[in-house]
Structure formats: C-alpha cells, structure tokens
Amino acid sequence: MKEKVLEASKKFWTAMEQADEEGMRAVADPDCTFVHIGITCKLDKEISFYTDKIFVPTELKFNGQTVDIFDNTAVVITD
DSSP states (O other): OHHHHHHHHHHHHHHHHTTOHHHHHHHSOTTOEEEETTEEEEHHHHHHHHHTTSSOOSOOOOSOEEEEEETTEEEEEEO
C-alpha cells in the first residue's frame, strides 16, 4: 500500500511542477489537506497556488519521503 501512495504522490508532484490542474485533481481526493510551513489548505487552494503562479517550482529535489497509513488515511511527508 505504501508504494501505491508514493506512486500517487509522485504523480501529484509532477502535475504540480507543470501547474496541471487536471493532473492534480486526477490524483488527489477533493477533501484532502495540504500542510506547508506556515499554511494548511484544501485541494482547490493548493491547485490555485500553482495555476496562479504563486508557487513556481524551479527544481524539485526530494531528500526523502515517508508514508504513514492509519486505517483509510495516508500521510506523506516529503522533504
């Protein structure tokens, strides 16, 4: 299960990097929550950060990812 979650996370990060709203929506649950340093938001707000060019990734480099699964909820920590 953790590998499936990491695969979905990778797809989402790729869609974010391309500001691909359709790609982000295809991967994420509409009710999911994103946590950043200083902000927590729902999917629509997260997508708007990228499509409105508030966040413009220049080079995504992952140092690590962890997945914790609690019943039907997965938490992915990416650094």
